[in-house]
Amino acid sequence: MARTTQMRLIELMVLKQDIEAVLAFLGKNGNFQFQSDLDEKTVPDSVENKAKNYLAQLEQARAYLGIDDSCIDSGSKDFKSTPLISESDYDEIQNILDSVSKLSEQESTERDKQKRLTEAYKEALSFSNLKASYSELEHLSFLSLKIGKIDPGVLDELKFAVGSRGIIIPLGEDKTRILAASSKKGRFALDTELSRYGFIPMEIPKDFKGIPDDIIESFKTQIAECDKKIEDYSAERKNFSETHDDKILKYLASLSLSSQIFDTKEKLEATQMVYRITGWIPFSDSIEMMKKLDQLTEGRISIREYLPEEVPSIVNGHEKVPVHLENGKFVNSFKRMIFSYGSPVYGTIDPTPFVAVFFTVLFGIMFGDAGQGLVFLLLGLLMAKNVIKVGGWNKFAPIFIAIGITSTVMGVLTGEFFGTEVVLEPFARWVTGLFGEPRNQILHMMPQSDPESIKRMFMFFGFSIAVGFVINSIGLILNIVNNFMRRRPGHALFGKTGISGAFFFWYIVVLVIRIAAFGHKINVSDWVIIGTALFLSAFGEPFTRLVEGERPVLENGLGTAVIEAVVEILEIVSSYLSNSISFLRVGAFALSHAVLGFIILTMMEMVGGVGAVAVGILGNALVIVLEGMIVAIQVIRLQYYEFFSKFFNETGREFKPFCFEYKKA
Numbered sequence: 133m134a135r136t137t138q139m140r141l142i143e144l145m146v147l148k149q150d151i152e153a154v155l156a157f158l159g160k161n162g163n164f165q166f167q168s169d170l171d172e173k174t175v176p177d178s179v180e181n182k183a184k185n186y187l188a189q190l191e192q193a194r195a196y197l198g199i200d201d202s203c204i205d206s207g208s209k210d211f212k213s214t215p216l217i218s219e220s221d222y223d224e225i226q227n228i229l230d231s232v233s234k235l236s237e238q239e240s241t242e243r244d245k246q247k248r249l250t251e252a253y254k255e256a257l258s259f260s261n262l263k264a265s266y267s268e269l270e271h272l273s274f275l276s277l278k279i280g281k282i283d284p285g286v287l288d289e290l291k292f293a294v295g296s297r298g299i300i301i302p303l304g305e306d307k308t309r310i311l312a313a314s315s316k317k318g319r320f321a322l323d324t325e326l327s328r329y330g331f332i333p334m335e336i337p338k339d340f341k342g343i344p345d346d347i348i349e350s351f352k353t354q355i356a357e358c359d360k361k362i363e364d365y366s367a368e369r370k371n372f373s374e375t376h377d378d379k380i381l382k383y384l385a386s387l388s389l390s391s392q393i394f395d396t397k398e399k400l401e402a403t404q405m406v407y408r409i410t411g412w413i414p415f416s417d418s419i420e421m422m423k424k425l426d427q428l429t430e431g432r433i434s435i436r437e438y439l440p441e442e443v444p445s446i447v448n449g450h451e452k453v454p455v456h457l458e459n460g461k462f463v464n465s466f467k468r469m470i471f472s473y474g475s476p477v478y479g480t481i482d483p484t485p486f487v488a489v490f491f492t493v494l495f496g497i498m499f500g501d502a503g504q505g506l507v508f509l510l511l512g513l514l515m516a517k518n519v520i521k522v523g524g525w526n527k528f529a530p531i532f533i534a535i536g537i538t539s540t541v542m543g544v545l546t547g548e549f550f551g552t553e554v555v556l557e558p559f560a561r562w563v564t565g566l567f568g569e570p571r572n573q574i575l576h577m578m579p580q581s582d583p584e585s586i587k588r589m590f591m592f593f594g595f596s597i598a599v600g601f602v603i604n605s606i607g608l609i610l611n612i613v614n615n616f617m618r619r620r621p622g623h624a625l626f627g628k629t630g631i632s633g634a635f636f637f638w639y640i641v642v643l644v645i646r647i648a649a650f651g652h653k654i655n656v657s658d659w660v661i662i663g664t665a666l667f668l669s670a671f672g673e674p675f676t677r678l679v680e681g682e683r684p685v686l687e688n689g690l691g692t693a694v695i696e697a698v699v700e701i702l703e704i705v706s707s708y709l710s711n712s713i714s715f716l717r718v719g720a721f722a723l724s725h726a727v728l729g730f731i732i733l734t735m736m737e738m739v740g741g742v743g744a745v746a747v748g749i750l751g752n753a754l755v756i757v758l759e760g761m762i763v764a765i766q767v768i769r770l771q772y773y774e775f776f777s778k779f780f781n782e783t784g785r786e787f788k789p790f791c792f793e794y795k796k797a
Contacts, residue, residue: 496538503550509536547573551729600715607778627672
């Protein structure tokens with residue numbers, strides 16, 4: 133059984149002239165984790181990060197030019213070919229920024245001019261139908277006039293509110309300006325209603341008679357000229373973007389890299405000439421890494437390597453060795469499932485291979501359909517080849533391939549192919565015919581009323597519990613082995629998940645099989661063995677303290693120990709019982725999946741024709757998406773609560789290597 137990857141602590145003493153190159157090397161390699169968390173440290177505001185400042189400016193220029201930077205984001209963890217920024221690069225970046233700034237200012241000026249002209253043009257159009265002198269109208273003894281702006285959306289409401297007390301005349305096509313008129317006596321009521329609806333009065337010259345047509349045409353001409361210039365600037369911007377996009381993206385990556393290195397450098401321990409770096413690295417990479425660092429600095433570096441047990445902070449328990457899990461591509465795709473629950477303790481058995489096997493097998497049993505399984509298989513293959521890109525899910529392509537295979541195999545056994553049992557009947561009859569009478573399904577899942585069907589159903593539930601017994605047992609064995617490897621014999625021997633608890637669980641299972649299969653009866657020796665195992669498990673803490681040399685053995689007195697033991701007995705019995713029964717859901721979901729297929733098939737027969745095809749496609753799509761998610765959740769739940777709970781008594785510290793990602797300013 134593979135253990136977590138061996139780690140080493142290395143200490144580097146780096147000269148000032150080499151620090152940026154060394155940090156770039158460590159970040160690009162992606163296999164070094166700083167001993168202390170640098171994220172908790174901040175760079176003083178007084179320290180100027182030149183690369184970060186230029187990154188912010190170039191980022192604004194990129195956005196203005198409309199250049200897509202997703203190609204840097206998608207490859208953000210692959211900075212191996214990205215060079216650090218140089219002084220000559222800064223000069224070229226400044227030239228780009230100056231050109232973009234000039235173009236942006238010109239376009240912005242023209243757009244402002246266009247906006248002002250458009251507003252003036254709309255204003256002129258509003259009064260183009262007012263040909264009488266405003267002063268003549270205003271001084272009519274029986275008329276009170278007001279001209280101003282209003283929201284066109286409330287114009288109808290205003291007309292209704294004014295009613296017969298006045299008239300409202302829209303000026304211009306957009307109705308944003310109105311002429312309001314009323315009798316001299318009704319002007320106060322008109323003013324009240326205008327105020328309610330957000331009317332803004334406008335200052336109108338007394339001799340104003342409307343806008344001459346030649347002025348309106350002049351506005352239209354100037355606006356057209358502005359539109360042409362803006363179009364030219366847009367074309368120039370597009371041309372600049374197309375000729376400079378590769379260079380800008382390259383500089384963005386280099387500036388981001390240099391900015392991160394600068395910030396990291398400022399957080400390190402340092403004297404005027406030397407920087408000190410300490411961090412963890414997998415032992416398998418340490419020798420090669422030290423050789424490359426020596427070559428990179430031309431021997432101007434001091435390197436020391438420490439075993440975990442040689443590090444004082446590890447020995448006294450103030451620090452944990454980071455845990456790194458190294459497996460093949462398939463098994464490695466399940467690593468996040470482990471770390472989402474917690475990190476294993478350094479030096480213990482890597483549970484990822486077990487999780488990979490259990491997940492794929494349980495999913496296949498619960499989601500047995502050859503057609504739907506082939507859909508998962510095809511989806512996984514397309515994701516693996518990057519034909520289909522689903523965000524960060526492509527790294528889980530091996531999981532989709534695995535569950536596709538196991539679901540297909542289970543579907544072949546049960547005869548299910550997109551819910552129908554007809555397609556695979558010839559194959560099933562050929563296989564079963566080799567061993568006796570041919571049958572339509574190798575493993576018949578659909579519940580029926582005949583005794584034979586009910587018997588098969590109970591046998592399948594028994595198989596589900598047997599699978600649970602194997603998974604629970606492996607979890608117990610992992611816990612026992614882990615504690616022996618960590619030199620904690622008391623924890624390995626006693627307690628619910630120690631040898632005593634495991635022996636109680638296994639003996640009860642064997643006893644039940646003896647009674648059910650062979651008709652044995654419980655005798656005195658059985659009770660003695662069960663009682664002894666329960667006693668050692670219930671009083672696991674005192675026995676553990678005794679074996680591991682901790683004193684006092686009864687930390688809180690005999691009375692407290694007895695009460696805790698009684699509670700522990702109830703916990704042991706109930707937890708092992710629930711952990712076993714919980715696996716009945718494997719059989720239940722397998723049966724429900726078969727029933728769903730039968731329902732879809734029945735609905736297809738009821739609809740018939742083209743509608744049957746639509747029902748079949750939609751029904752199977754819903755099953756693949758919704759039931760696929762539910763089954764995945766149930767399998768993860770079984771892993772977390774039944775398997776992980778046996779040995780995840782303490783969590784470690786996940787290995788999170790220092791690496792570069794494209795970060796915007």
